[in-house]
């Protein structure tokens with residue numbers, strides 16, 4: 001039986017000098033999605049890459065692009081990220097002036113809208129929007145850098161979101177978890193309700209990505 005758990009490889013942990021090779025490596029190893037961390041040096045203290053990189057990579061892979069915008073003024077850039085091949089576009093609730101409008105604009109661009117919350121942001125901030133999104137991303141590190149330690153207090157938020165999802169029939173969003181994911185933390189996140197696991201360091205800094213992907217899906 002195919003596992004219900006999907007794995008998204010975060011390109012942030014890849015070797016930037018050979019992205020095409022790195023993407024093919026995780027694709028062959030069996031990931032479900034390519035997670036693209038977009039950082040602007042304002043919302044987070046790091047700068048990563050922009051839509052040009054996605055544009056170049058889209059011809060090299062069949063993996064759906066799961067774009068995670070850690071930028072101020074996301075409204076201004078969604079069109080470019082949609083054109084660059086994004087399947088999912090997730091923005092941070094902390095950055096959105098008019099989240100409802102932003103969700104609608106993302107849908108109009110034929111992408112699936114997702115909403116992300118920082119570790120300090122309570123679930124109550126996104127509750128009114130849950131029926132409008134396809135994905136909720138719960139950060140388990142403070143956004144900005146790969147390779148950080150998993151913040152386990154985020155598990156309570158995953159549980160709360162999963163409870164809400166089960167209790168209301170009009171909701172159907174994926175629950176994605178991002179930051180510090182490895183074999184152990186993946187188990188905790190999945191039992192708290194996550195069904196998409198983002199992993200950067202754990203997959204790219206390993207020679208055994210295939211085995212690790214299976215472990216993350218709880219098949220290994």
Ligand code: DX5
Nearest residue numbers: 143144146147179180200201
């Ligand atoms: C952090 C990013 C994550 C990060 C995860 O701001 O959103 O996607 O790349 O990296 P690891 O798996 O190394 O914690």
Ligand code: ZN
Nearest residue numbers: 037068178198
């Ligand atoms: Zn991310």
